[in-house]
Amino acid sequence: MTAPAEAPPAPSDDLPVRKASARKRLVPYWLLLPGILWLIVFFALPMVYQASTSVQTGSLEKGFQVTWHFQTYWDAFKEYYPQFIRSLLYAGTATLLCLLLGYPLAYLIAFKAGRWRNIVLVLVIAPFFTSFLIRTLAWKTILADGGPVVHALSTLHVLDVTSWLGWTDGNRVLATPMAVVCGLTYNFLPFMILPLYTSLERIDSRLHEAAGDLYATPATTFRKVTFPLSMPGVVSGTLLTFIPASGDYVNAELLGSTDQKMVGNVIQSQFLRVLDYPTAAALSFILMAIVLIMVTVYIRRSGTEDLV
Amino acid sequence: MPLVKWLRRNLVVLAGLATLAYLILPNVVVMVFSFNKPNGRFNYSWTRFSTDAWKDPCGVADMCGSLSLSLQIALWATIGSTALGTMIAFALVRYRFRARGAINSLIFLPMAMPEVVMAASLLTLFLNMGARLGFWTILIAHIMFCLSFVVTAVKARVMSMDPRLEEAARDLYAGPVQTFLRVTLPIASPGIAAGALLAFALSFDDFIITNFNAGSTVTFPMFVWGSAQRGTPVQINVIGTAMFVIAVVVVTAGQFIANRRKNSAKA
Numbered sequence: 001m002t003a004p005a006e007a008p009p010a011p012s013d014d015l016p017v018r019k020a021s022a023r024k025r026l027v028p029y030w031l032l033l034p035g036i037l038w039l040i041v042f043f044a045l046p047m048v049y050q051a052s053t054s055v056q057t058g059s060l061e062k063g064f065q066v067t068w069h070f071q072t073y074w075d076a077f078k079e080y081y082p083q084f085i086r087s088l089l090y091a092g093t094a095t096l097l098c099l100l101l102g103y104p105l106a107y108l109i110a111f112k113a114g115r116w117r118n119i120v121l122v123l124v125i126a127p128f129f130t131s132f133l134i135r136t137l138a139w140k141t142i143l144a145d146g147g148p149v150v151h152a153l154s155t156l157h158v159l160d161v162t163s164w165l166g167w168t169d170g171n172r173v174l175a176t177p178m179a180v181v182c183g184l185t186y187n188f189l190p191f192m193i194l195p196l197y198t199s200l201e202r203i204d205s206r207l208h209e210a211a212g213d214l215y216a217t218p219a220t221t222f223r224k225v226t227f228p229l230s231m232p233g234v235v236s237g238t239l240l241t242f243i244p245a246s247g248d249y250v251n252a253e254l255l256g257s258t259d260q261k262m263v264g265n266v267i268q269s270q271f272l273r274v275l276d277y278p279t280a281a282a283l284s285f286i287l288m289a290i291v292l293i294m295v296t297v298y299i300r301r302s303g304t305e306d307l308v
Numbered sequence: 309m310p311l312v313k314w315l316r317r318n319l320v321v322l323a324g325l326a327t328l329a330y331l332i333l334p335n336v337v338v339m340v341f342s343f344n345k346p347n348g349r350f351n352y353s354w355t356r357f358s359t360d361a362w363k364d365p366c367g368v369a370d371m372c373g374s375l376s377l378s379l380q381i382a383l384w385a386t387i388g389s390t391a392l393g394t395m396i397a398f399a400l401v402r403y404r405f406r407a408r409g410a411i412n413s414l415i416f417l418p419m420a421m422p423e424v425v426m427a428a429s430l431l432t433l434f435l436n437m438g439a440r441l442g443f444w445t446i447l448i449a450h451i452m453f454c455l456s457f458v459v460t461a462v463k464a465r466v467m468s469m470d471p472r473l474e475e476a477a478r479d480l481y482a483g484p485v486q487t488f489l490r491v492t493l494p495i496a497s498p499g500i501a502a503g504a505l506l507a508f509a510l511s512f513d514d515f516i517i518t519n520f521n522a523g524s525t526v527t528f529p530m531f532v533w534g535s536a537q538r539g540t541p542v543q544i545n546v547i548g549t550a551m552f553v554i555a556v557v558v559v560t561a562g563q564f565i566a567n568r569r570k571n572s573a574k575a
Contacts, residue, residue, distance in 0.1 A: 028403035032411065035392035035455060039414055042452040046429035053432045101327045108324030118567075122559045123328060127335055128509050129555030133532040134548040137540060138334035141341065141352050189331060239420070247422020250515060254536055264424045264516075271428055271520065277435075284428045288421060295420055 054281035064277065076282045080266050084290070087262040090177070090252075091245035094184035098192040098241045099234065101185070106196035106233070107226075110203075124193055132187055136254050139183050143173045143255070175257035183251035188241040195240060199233030200226070235302045239295060246291055263287055335552050342545035349539025361542035365550075368541040371531055375547060378528035381443070382512035385450035389511075390504045392451070393458025394496075400459070401466040418456045426453060427520035434521060441523025449521045450511040457510060458503035465499020498566075 054072060058064035077084070109120050127135060142149055150173050153159045162168040167178040203226065211221040227234075249264030263283065270280035315322070341351055345358035366372040399405075400412065418426060430449050439445055473495065477487040493500075515529040522530060532544055 025405075028399040028405045031395040031399035031403075035396040035459075036411060036414065038392060038452060039418070039455065042430065042433070042448055043418055043426065044414070046426075046433040049432040049436050050429035053436075101323075101330065104320050104323035105327040105331075106324075107320055112321055112324070118560075118563050120328065122556055122563070123332060125559060126552055126555045127331060128513070130335055130338060130548045130552040131513055131529055131532055133515055133529050133536075134338055134544055135334040137532070137536060137544075138337040138341070141337050142333065144352060186330065186334070189327070193327075243420060243422055247424040247516075249424065250533075264422070267424050267428055268519070271431060277432065280428060281432060284425045288425045291422055292420065 050281045050284065053277050054285055056278050058278075060275050069278070072278045072282045073286065076279050077286055080263065080283060083261055083263045083266050084286070086260070087246050087264065087287075088290070090181055090184060090260075090262060091242050091248075093181050094188065094245050095192075095238050095242040097181070097185040098189050099238060102189055102192035102196055102237065106193050106200055109193075109197050110200035111205075121197075124190055128190060133250065133254075136183055136187065136250060139179070139186065139255055140174065143179055143182070145172055145174060149173070174255065175260070177256070177260055179255040180252050180260045180262075183255045184245045184248060187248075187251065188245050191240040191244070192237040195237040196230060196233040199230045203229050231302065235299070239298070243291055243295065247287060335548075338545045338548040338552070342542060342549045344542055344545075346542060351540045351542050351545065361546045365543050365546045368543045370526065371528075371541065371543055371547070374526045374528045374531040377443075377525070378512055381446055381450060381527065382508050384447055385454055385511040386504050386508045388447075388451040389454035389458050389507045390500060393455050393503060393507075394462050394500055396455075397459045397462035397466055397499075398496075401463055402471075415456050415459050418453055419460075423453070423516040424520075427517040430517070431520045441521055442525045445521045445523070446518055446525065446527065449517050450514060453514075453517060454507035454510050457506050461503035461506055462496065462499045465496055465502075469495050 052066055053064070055066060055068050055070060056064040057067045057069045057072075105120075105124070109117055109124070113120050141147070144150070150159070150171065153162075153173070154171050159168055159171060159173070162178060163170060167181075168176045173179050173182075207225055207229070208221060211225050216224065246262075247264045249262055249268050252260050252262045252265050267280050267283050267287070270276050270283065274280075341354070342361055343357055343359060344351055344354055345356050345360060346353075347355045361367075396411075396415065400408065400415075427449075430445075430452075434441060434445050469492075474487055474491055477491045478484075482490065513529060515533060518527050518530060519533070526534070528547075532540075535541065535544060
């Protein structure tokens with residue numbers, strides 16, 4: 001760390017402090033320099049390269065030239081809009097499910113767990129450390145055709161309803177939209193629970209008592225006190241699940257079939273298999289634009305500007 | 309109707325426990341199937357009990373190599389991103405300077421972007437530079453995306469620190485270096501540790517960014533991905549189980565130590 005060498009001899013003495021301030025003013029810039037440089041070179045600059053790639057034409061054999069061919073964007077969107085819509089739909093459903101499933105658990109940890117709190121927290125965090133690909137593959141076993149889960153669901157006639165809705169396919173769960181959404185929900189659930197827990201934990205328990213003293217039922221207390229105060233957690237939790245889920249291609253690849261491809265799958269195969277870089281770059285920019293616009297509107301609407 | 313009443317009263321707890329079960333279920337499956345003797349290349353259905361995989365966890369070609377590569381990358385990515393991120397966090401919280409807003413958004417953006425977008429753009433950079441994809445490109449990418457998370461974790465801690473403690477140290481004639489090492493760093497260390505732990509977990513488990521920028525280098529998640537197509541060895545579940553157990557032990561021990569320290573500080 002670079003810092004001025006001389007400390008002022010006495011706090012009341014004004015002069016030495018002012019003398020040091022010229023060097024001191026540079027301290028934050030020295031602290032920022034390496035990290036910000038890293039982000040500029042390996043985050044911002046790549047975006048510029050990707051932008052230039054997206055308006056190139058050519059082929060892998062002949063090479064690519066910048067020809068300002070914006071048509072690629074329109075063509076890519078026209079060809080792959082079903083995948084875009086599916087990605088947003090799956091990610092949105094998974095986010096909603098994460099909120100519905102995660103809220104009770106976050107609430108449980110914050111208010112009801114008592115001395116079990118740390119153990120439950122460990123159980124929420126620990127799965128992070130088992131590679132998420134291994135855990136996603138485990139869902140293949142859980143949802144396997146003719147397995148206990150599928151058997152139970154079909155005995156309860158749940159699969160009849162979901163098949164009618166188009167979420168599942170006959171007596172199958174694997175390779176259907178339901179499997180992909182189930183995987184997405186599972187994978188991003190901790191990202192919902194932790195911010196929810198953090199914001200719930202900050203709530204002063206005396207507010208609950210006050211609500212009770214004023215004859216509010218538990219349901220009213222939740223609706224008027226607890227939930228509004230947990231909004232920062234709800235907002236950051238939904239963002240932390242929706243954004244990565246919208247670009248994910250692992251769940252669709254491992255748990256879905258070719259009918260459930262998301263836009264992430266398209267970008268991945270265009271970049272790494274088809275090697276059509278302009279189309280892949282255009283697709284990834286369209287995805288980025290959609291997500292950034294949705295996030296900005298959402299943050300404005302929910303009124304919490306300071307997220308992180 | 310005492311049962312209905314009990315159910316209604318404990319609805320939240322029951323729903324929370326159901327979610328917890330949903331979270332833990334795959335880990336239980338991974339654990340159980342690490343004792344399977346599979347019939348064929350895939351370990352997706354139960355055949356019979358066997359401890360073969362546990363006796364020979366590295367018996368699969370290239371698996372433990374990929375595991376040690378992932379550990380190395382995660383270690384260096386943690387060191388790199390924690391060092392750079394801590395410096396940024398201190399600068400942002402402790403100093404007022406121009407371009408602060410721009411820098412805050414530069415930190416926030418990598419977290420507000422689908423991973424596949426960052427992965428693809430980094431690949432276009434490396435392709436344009438003619439860089440050889442492999443260890444170094446993976447490490448560069450991991451430091452980049454872990455950085456924002458470290459900054460956020462450390463910032464939260466530094467913001468809650470009382471600057472008067474450092475002023476007091478200076479009043480007692482501690483030099484800037486001494487103040488930093490003896491006062492600032494110890495108070496900030498839980499935040500830095502949390503950031504480092506997060507960076508390690510994120511880097512070790514990352515698949516999407518690595519998939520784009522690894523070339524023919526195979527990290528552990530890449531190995532698992534490949535095996536989903538070629539055939540999943542039981543040993544993958546052994547590693548998964550071991551990782552889960554180690555994580556539970558480490559995190560529990562960490563909380564135990566933190567609790568004891570808190571208690572002894574109170575006494």
